[in-house]
Amino acid sequence: MKISIQENTVRPGTYRVILHTGTRATFEDFIRHVEGGSTVTRADAVAVLTAAAEWVRQLAFQGREADLGPLGRSRLGMKGVFDTIPERIEDADVTLNIAWVLPGALKRAVAKAGRDLIRERVEPTPKGPNPAEARRIMTDGVPDERPGRYTPGQAMLLHGTRLDYDAARPDEGVFLIAEDQSETRVAQVFTNAPKQVAFLMPPDASGPYVVEARRRHPRGHGPLLRGRLSNPIVPT
Numbered sequence: 001m002k003i004s005i006q007e008n009t010v011r012p013g014t015y016r017v018i019l020h021t022g023t024r025a026t027f028e029d030f031i032r033h034v035e036g037g038s039t040v041t042r043a044d045a046v047a048v049l050t051a052a053a054e055w056v057r058q059l060a061f062q063g064r065e066a067d068l069g070p071l072g073r074s075r076l077g078m079k080g081v082f083d084t085i086p087e088r089i090e091d092a093d094v095t096l097n098i099a100w101v102l103p104g105a106l107k108r109a110v111a112k113a114g115r116d117l118i119r120e121r122v123e124p125t126p127k128g129p130n131p132a133e134a135r136r137i138m139t140d141g142v143p144d145e146r147p148g149r150y151t152p153g154q155a156m157l158l159h160g161t162r163l164d165y166d167a168a169r170p171d172e173g174v175f176l177i178a179e180d181q182s183e184t185r186v187a188q189v190f191t192n193a194p195k196q197v198a199f200l201m202p203p204d205a206s207g208p209y210v211v212e213a214r215r216r217h218p219r220g221h222g223p224l225l226r227g228r229l230s231n232p233i234v235p236t
Contacts (some may be wrong), residue, residue: 001117004124007218018052018124060098072102128225130211131160131228134233137198148229149236153203157196158211159211160227165215171224174199176209 002020027049034045054068056074063184067073080094135143138156145155150156159176165172167189174197176184191198197213211229 001114002120002122006124007220020122020125027131041123056098060096070103070106072100072106075101077101099159118229124218126223126225127162127217129160129162129165129215129227131158131163131211131213131227131229133160134211134229136236138200148231148233150201150205150209150233151236152201152205155190155198155200156233157191157198158213159196160213162194162199162215162227163213164192164218165213166219167192169216172214174203175214176202177212178209179207208234 004018004020005015006018008016009015031042031045034040034043052068056068059066060074060076063076065074065076075098077097077099078094080089080126084094086093126190133147133151135157136150137143137157143157163174167173170185173189174186176186178184184205186202188198188200189197190200211230213227214224216224
């Protein structure tokens with residue numbers, strides 16, 4: 001069992017243990033496991049599990065939860081937020097969610113077994129920024145329908161994951177890399193969040209730019225990590 005210790009971003013000043021799981025076992029792995037340890041055939045195992053999944057699905061359509069004993073039970077929930085009490089709830093306004101709850105006995109057994117496993121301390125895996133797309137924000141405040149375009153002096157919205165950075169560090173942030181490899185760090189930033197960074201394009205921007213996000217992980221003292229958009233942004 002491989003573990004690492006990383007800074008706890010939820011509770012600054014503390015650290016948390018991270019488990020590095022191994023290769024995930026697949027459905028086919030389970031079928032082979034059943035075939036090798038019992039008289040149950042592959043066809044029987046697949047048929048039972050397929051029927052169980054279909055039963056859970058049908059019950060969910062009826063607003064009912066399913067209990068599969070040692071495998072756990074389903075839990076249903078409805079997602080929907082309204083500013084006022086609606087007179088009528090449309091299908092598009094709500095989402096039916098399903099989750100799977102493992103039985104307490106299984107959780108306790110795993111926790112007990114985990115105390116006896118040999119732990120190997122490894123270095124944490126750096127998590128670099130992962131920008132996905134950039135869209136200019138139109139004058140009405142709505143993002144452009146087509147990503148990858150910009151207007152000099154106009155706001156842009158960069159979407160992705162792990163985009164937030166320490167604005168006090170000049171080597172972190174969102175950088176525009178021109179064709180001649182010169183770099184410009186965007187100076188005016190409105191939103192600096194993990195999933196999006198809103199910023200103002202320089203008024204003298206011209207030509208295509210590679211957009212690169214840079215941050216440190218762990219925050220403050222980790223290595224400088226980089227992530228680029230797959231395609232350059234171009235002027236309109």
